[in-house]
Amino acid sequence: DSGVAHTSLAAILRDLSEVGVLLLMFVAGLETDLHEMRRVGTVAFWSAFGGVILPLVGGAITAVAFGFPLYWDGVFIGTILTATSVSISAQTLLEIGAFRSREGATILGAAVIDDVMGIVLLSLVVAFARASASGVQVAEIGGVLLRIVAFFIAAVAAGRALPVVLAWASRLPVSQPVLSAAVVIAMIYAWAAEYVGAVAAITGAYVAGVLIAQTRFKKEIDAGIHPLAYSIFVPIFFISIGLQANGRELGDRLSFTIALVLVAIVAKALGCALFARWCGFTARQSVRVGVGM
Numbered sequence: 001d002s003g004v005a006h007t008s009l010a011a012i013l014r015d016l017s018e019v020g021v022l023l024l025m026f027v028a029g030l031e032t033d034l035h036e037m038r039r040v041g042t043v044a045f046w047s048a049f050g051g052v053i054l055p056l057v058g059g060a061i062t063a064v065a066f067g068f069p070l071y072w073d074g075v076f077i078g079t080i081l082t083a084t085s086v087s088i089s090a091q092t093l094l095e096i097g098a099f100r101s102r103e104g105a106t107i108l109g110a111a112v113i114d115d116v117m118g119i120v121l122l123s124l125v126v127a128f129a130r131a132s133a134s135g136v137q138v139a140e141i142g143g144v145l146l147r148i149v150a151f152f153i154a155a156v157a158a159g160r161a162l163p164v165v166l167a168w169a170s171r172l173p174v175s176q177p178v179l180s181a182a183v184v185i186a187m188i189y190a191w192a193a194e195y196v197g198a199v200a201a202i203t204g205a206y207v208a209g210v211l212i213a214q215t216r217f218k219k220e221i222d223a224g225i226h227p228l229a230y231s232i233f234v235p236i237f238f239i240s241i242g243l244q245a246n247g248r249e250l251g252d253r254l255s256f257t258i259a260l261v262l263v264a265i266v267a268k269a270l271g272c273a274l275f276a277r278w279c280g281f282t283a284r285q286s287v288r289v290g291v292g293m
Helices: 002-031 034-039 041-065 070-080 086-095 102-134 140-159 162-170 177-195 201-212 218-244 254-278 283-292
Strands: none
Touching (some): 002 086, 002 218, 034 041, 041 254, 070 102, 086 102, 086 201, 086 283, 102 283, 140 177, 162 177, 162 201, 177 201, 177 218, 254 283
């Protein structure tokens, strides 16, 4: 009975944490200055590109140095270093009050782009690995790319109807109708991102926040979502990260893990900073972007 209860509690915490990270990214979307994001779009893209290429190469080289074969173990290990946690980046920027700065907009934009690049790259690696192992065709790569593009086009197109939907919700005779509708919209976008668009659910929640921020209901939703998210769901998300960490699983790979973490940090910071500098940021701004990523 205690084992069943423990499993049930773990499942509940996991579900609540997933709601927490979705709400966190929805809030990040609401706080995003779209005008500033457009201004730094080029820098964000190339920073994300640098933050993918250097960790990929560095991770693969590190894996080979510790005895892993380059194809496909080394390439796969390099690929997992390309990811950037959009949710952690957003929360950190919010906490230090740098969310609306030029560097903050660049970091957040690069993190979202990085997420898409990472999904595409991972799909490529997995598809090629399967093809080399069993002769499976790699046509599925095109399908993944098509799903990603289709999701973003559909998400933006559907965003035009959001003011109408929220206006309709505001007339419902219930408590907090606009906030409730906004949360439902965020969850629908999150579901569509993962199961239709082949990208992370948090990306969908973030897109929903960005689109809703362009409506006249932004302030009303912003005022209601913060207590809902930060009173319980977001803290549970961060607690769940700690609960999932288990150093015992490293076994005899501790030295490899330490080396890989160091390479991941240095390669990500250096790649993003160099490309930000190349796109016209000052040295100080470039370092901030690199460290932020």
